[in-house]
Amino acid sequence: MRVIRSTAVVDQEADRPAETSVLRPRRNVWRIEQARRAAVLVDAAAYFGALRSAMRQAKHRILVIGWDIDSRPPLVGPEGEPEDGLPATLGDFLCALVRERPELSVKLLLWNYSLYYALEREPLPLLALQWSTPPQIELCLDDEIPVGSSHHQKIVVIDDAVAFVGGLDLTIRRWDTSCHRPEHPGRVDPAGVAYPPFHDVQMAVDGPAARALAELARWRWERATYEALPAVAARSVPWPEQVEADFRDVAVGISRTLPLYPGEGEVREIEALFEDMIDTAQEAIYIENQFLTSAHMAERLARRMQDVPALQAVIVAPRIHHSWVEHRAMAPGRIRFMEILRAGGVAGRVRLLHPQAGRDGATADVMVHSKLMIVDDRLLRVGSANLCNRSMGVDSECDLTIEAIDADERRAIRRIRARLLAEHCGVEPEEMDRRIRETGSLLVAIAAAGTERRLVPVDDHQPVADERGWTLAGFADPRHPLPATGLIDRALASVKARWRGLLRIAPIIIAALLLALAWSTTDLAGWAQPERLQQSLHGLAGTGWGPPLVIAAFVLGGMVMFPVTVLIAATAAAYGAWPGLAYAGAGALASALAGYLVGLMAGENALRAVMGPRLHRIRDGIARRGVVAVATIRLVPVAPFTLVNLVAGAARIPILDFVLGTALGLAPGLLVLSTLGDRILSILRDPSLAEIGILLAVLAAWIALSVGLQALVSRRRRSRS
Template sequence: PAGVPYPPFHDVQMAVDGPAARALSELARWRWERASCEALPAIAGRSVPWPERVEPDFRDIAIGISRTLPDYPGEGEVREVEALYEDMIGSARETIYIENQFLTCARIAGRLAQRMQEVPGLQAVIAAPRIHHSWVEHHAMAPGRIRFMEILRAAGVGDRVRLLHPQASADGATADVMVHSKLTIVDDRLLRIGSANLCNRSMAVDSECDLVIEATGEAERRVIRGIRARLLGEHCGVAPEEIERRLGETGSLLAAIAGDGSGDRRLWPVDDDRPIATEQGWSLAAFADPRRPLPATGLIERTLAPVKARWRGLLRLAPIAIAALLLALAWSTTDLAGWAHPDRLQQSLHGLSGTGWAAPLVIAAFVLGGMVMFPVTVLIAATAAAFGAWPGLAYAGAGALVSAVAGYLVGRLAGESALRAAMGPRLHRIRDGIARRGIVAVATIRMVPVAPFTLVNLVAGAARIPVLDFVLGTALGLAPGLLVLSTLGDRLLSILTDPSPARIGIVLAVIGAWIALSVGLQALVSRRRRDPG
């Protein structure tokens, strides 16, 4: 191509006429119609002459056709190729000669190993490419070839099998011969040529067609032996008669192809690189050489589904984004930020002390603050400073829990579809992970504020985290802060500025007790879920 010689290429084809050609033409027209929805008319009343320069190897002989057709809706699958391979191998008595581009089907390897165990004198020669055509192809198919040979070695028959690749030299240069043929010769009785590789996909995924000839007399056996000798002679760089002479003298196919490799043509052992059989290689093989057809229905839709879901999620989250933008503008352009100062908030709440409206108004303030993403820590500190350790602790705890539940309900009712569309399967993984260790997970998020209080509430509701886990986890997660802020009140600043060892020890003890309580409650809840009785 483009004036550049390509490396040596080896292939084998079969030409037929008569009823076999007619059967192939019917199969080709049927395949064309199924693929293109266009019917091709049969060519009637026309005789195609046999090519003048092609001497036929067989005359007036039956031709068998074996096919692979994957399972389509409304049509059953056809696995004649696989069945024929198994039957041919199962009938072998002396020799099996194979030329094939790919060698990955473990089922065929197992059948070959079984037959060679049954017939101790059976020998097999397999000609294949040294490496495959591209990096992806080699890394996808070589692991299967390594496994194919390991199956034979594990069965104890590896010493009677040769996996070889042809090589050619000319003008001081040497190149590997690309083996593209799909040929199998069993003894001198069966000759098979076609399209099917010895790989998984040729057995059930691709559409394949092979032709097979079974010798019924000595004349036909002699022709099959001659074809085998021509092929092996080409690869070994010797005349076909020499191959037949060696085979007649030694009775061994392996001995007949043995040579010193000094000629222009030779067969060398294939030495696959075992590191190729890695997790990456097997992952490629699962896609490139599947045992069953990959589901094609909706393949493009499934491929694009994450992208579509992400865009749908972004569109559905647009109102939330707009609300967040308006909230940010409110914080920057109004006096809302001023209310976040503890002193100002404390003064406002202090006026409620001693009235019957203190508790409901404080709880309402927490709920409203949660809706506008007001810092919950500021509310807790201001409540403690205004009402003291008691009832400040009760007011702050009740307000924080009610605000959390309100945000949870908003997320569950309004945010589920948007969040699921935006996060997709991740939402389910997060939900499942928290469901297994829900209390500890929620408490940890509360203790280590990786996200704003309100956002955690919305996400928990949208992810449908169990209410019990959410409430208990929120209570445990807020407990240390509530205790410290409510107990210390306006003395918190002095602790932060003068952290004595005793004060640090108290804080660490509170945190340790909180962790132990969280883990214990999670274990109790998990046990009750496993055993409701």
């Protein structure tokens, strides 16, 4: 699988920016690509409305990468109701869209989040967005990231032609208009609970910039699912109809954070871009950010403001962090951030403010979730990265930056800054722009607050952080992924595997319950007694029909999930160690092949509907370690014998791997059951050292034989390729 890393930058000399440019590939951007149009979408109502319009025009593929994806948020614009005749909520809208356009594919990639966030998320997203939707909609939970990290990128790409990047996920408790009224009938979560005003920013781009973001999104999908998505050659551009471009024919820098994956280097372009943007500031820095905990960036800002006495900074952030963990973990970092600026003697030129909205005597704090930075009128940056340690090297992030190169682009950046400040201060954008131009100071321009909306100083109510807060912050906001031991990795993998397994085999569980009902209401359970089977098979031992009937019994038993070990034990008891071993081995292999053929005829789509796109990853792992993988599943029965057969056939595992792996995996059980016969129960009750030694020797020989056969099979395939 091709990996997109820091080496995958624009290499052509002609494509590199001038030496005076802040954006520098291999340092603070991955790629610099042209966008025919770029627009800043302020608040979720504007973004959701634009995204809905673009999705309505999609013809080939919608690819969503998110920290959180929920089927229930209203995907509607500022009007609050859909105007296209399709359902309002995201999940129902996507279902209606793909039914209307069957050739359209929707891929949803959601971070396989930690249990802490489970209470904030939609229960069972696989059920809501995978199994309860048409087959064109596929959801994958992405756990391809170090322990303690999160996938924090928020990217939507439509037909590889239009892309959206910013701080907004397609989830609940995000929708709001730029009016930020203290109360709004559309600002209610699925439980009917009203939530406070919410502010965020997204950027839309098309052209080569969108195609580059599509490449990044496809890489994320391939890494999680082992399914390589082809690029889309769209004939039309699904640009949202109601969105007016802020920029035309503009260069866009794409920056990333990617943590240290096993065997791969980390990417810290976002951290370098924060540093370089601060180091080039001359007049004003405007920041909107949810978290301010990076002491390194605070020190960098303090040094720059010391070097440039005219430099001012306005930082808009939430008044408080709402959850207990965020408050205990992130608030101490924000306190330290401001203490560093005060210690540097520059706090008088810095304002840390939070927006407050009012109407008819009621007021409400506006939740600031945006991740935006504007330096002078030269640099505009929108993305997913917070000014916290996690965003610099622990979580995956993606930011877009526009560096103005002419007067028109500088004016566009000034207009966007004025629009944002005007929203917070309750004035018109033209009025805010006039104040800034006349006073030459952001601090003075925002001092005259509006009557209903205003920016209020943040007061964290304590001069220093307490010791417990710093301890929690070290775990919640580390500078590097947490060092996890193999034990932790295995424990987490085991928990995730158990939950995923339960979800995936839900249809099998239902079938098993039906079989259990049949066993309890019919005489089927009686046949599971080895003594009864032994008597029946013993009667066939003296006839010529015995061997084929025994094999037929194995095949039929496999189809109804009859315990294969019972059949093996009964065959050995009826026929003896030999030829019972041969009959049982032939029957078990015949049963396995029959199940394999049924799965093969059912096809991959049937299995994919149950397991989702991660089927590619599982199949790839078995393909690379086929014999050993199948043998291990047989030796350690993590799934029923019949289920393994069906999965192997539907996933089109090479039949040679399947047969060899099945034979090796069943061999120890066949040998033990056939040779020990009715002594096996007494051995389990009172095993001797000699018998234990024999079993261990057999197991070691089996492992060596499995690895050796896999090496031979792999060598044979390489010689043919």
